[in-house]
Amino acid sequence: MIRYEVQDGVAQILLDNPPVNGITLESLEQLMAQLREAGKDSRVRAIVLGSAVPGRFCGGLDLPKFRESTPEQMHAIVNKLYFELFELQQSLPKPVIAAIVGSVRGGGMSIAITCDMIVAAEDSTFGYPELEVGLVPAIHYNHLPRIVGRYRAFDLLFTGRVFSAQEAVDLGLVSRTAPAADVLAKAREVAAVLAKKSPTLVRLGKAGFTRATDNGYRQGAGAAVDLVSTVFGTADGAEGLAAFAEKRKPNWRMP
Numbered sequence: 001m002i003r004y005e006v007q008d009g010v011a012q013i014l015l016d017n018p019p020v021n022g023i024t025l026e027s028l029e030q031l032m033a034q035l036r037e038a039g040k041d042s043r044v045r046a047i048v049l050g051s052a053v054p055g056r057f058c059g060g061l062d063l064p065k066f067r068e069s070t071p072e073q074m075h076a077i078v079n080k081l082y083f084e085l086f087e088l089q090q091s092l093p094k095p096v097i098a099a100i101v102g103s104v105r106g107g108g109m110s111i112a113i114t115c116d117m118i119v120a121a122e123d124s125t126f127g128y129p130e131l132e133v134g135l136v137p138a139i140h141y142n143h144l145p146r147i148v149g150r151y152r153a154f155d156l157l158f159t160g161r162v163f164s165a166q167e168a169v170d171l172g173l174v175s176r177t178a179p180a181a182d183v184l185a186k187a188r189e190v191a192a193v194l195a196k197k198s199p200t201l202v203r204l205g206k207a208g209f210t211r212a213t214d215n216g217y218r219q220g221a222g223a224a225v226d227l228v229s230t231v232f233g234t235a236d237g238a239e240g241l242a243a244f245a246e247k248r249k250p251n252w253r254m255p
Contacts, residue, residue: 002030003052004037009045009195010188011038016052022062023107025073028080031111032088039092045195045202047092048187049115050099055180057098057124060106063133067241071232078228081110082139083221089114090210093203095194099187100124100165101180110139116206118173119187120165121180126173127162134240134250138227142220147172 003014013034015021038047051057066074089096098112100120105127112118128137137157144153148171156163168174178186194202231237236252243250 001027002034004034006038006041006043008192009043010191011041011044011047012184012188013038013047013049014052015050015058017062018053020056020059020103021051021053021108022059022065023077023081023111024062024065025077025080027062028077028085032080032085035088035092035096039094044094045197045199046094046191047096048099048184048191049096049111050184050187051101055102057100057102057104058108058111059103060108060129061135063241063244067245071229074232075225075229079225081107082225082228083218085111086114086217086221089116090214093199093206095191095202095206097187097191097194099184100174101183103127103162106130106133106135106137109137113140113143117175117190119176119178119183119190120168120174121183122165122177123180124165125162126165126168127160128157129160131158132160132240132250133244134231134237134242136228136231138224139221142217142224143215146215 001015001017003016005012013031015031017027035047038044061077066077069077095117096115097117097119098115100112100118101124102121103125104112106129109126109128128140130137140157144157152171165174165177169177176186239252240250
């Protein structure tokens, strides 16, 4: 599910779970294991996180498998995605650059925001469709308003509309763009620049930057996991997942 290689001081970690790199507990554990490996690898000065699946970065949770999970398993997946992955990324002594191609949705957005920089294809698209499938994009309530402002964040999170890479750049969600065929190379190019810096100063600088910009993220992440876990137990949560699996419109209940 994960490919790992090192070249010229840059570790390249590629998600490889066709057709859309759906997120499972196993894929998250493998991703985190490779990130830890890159963090310890003395050859590595910077890390690129991308996809081996053409035209896809990550479509979010593997909902058919997620739907079959127990409440405890659902909680474990969300806790690992929302909290443990972010904690790991922020504790790494090396910068991590996301290389985004194709569509990025839901949990794919959650993976992307744990990285230090995002390089996206010019034709890539983004979105938060959780409300349509019986979930809530709770972790993004914590960080998105701080980046794009309260009202634009509400628009993106509650309408679930798809938006372009250019809008993502304008909103401050994406660092740089490149043609789709060049995204991985562009991310590696940026990583190569960072790899030439003093590893000690980058490590200290990243730790300081994380402390300065945390803004209560850890506390908010715990609350987000609790909120999503509450949603699992609602009738509309079950209906949204069922409708997605059955390829039909959900029949929401009136409160």
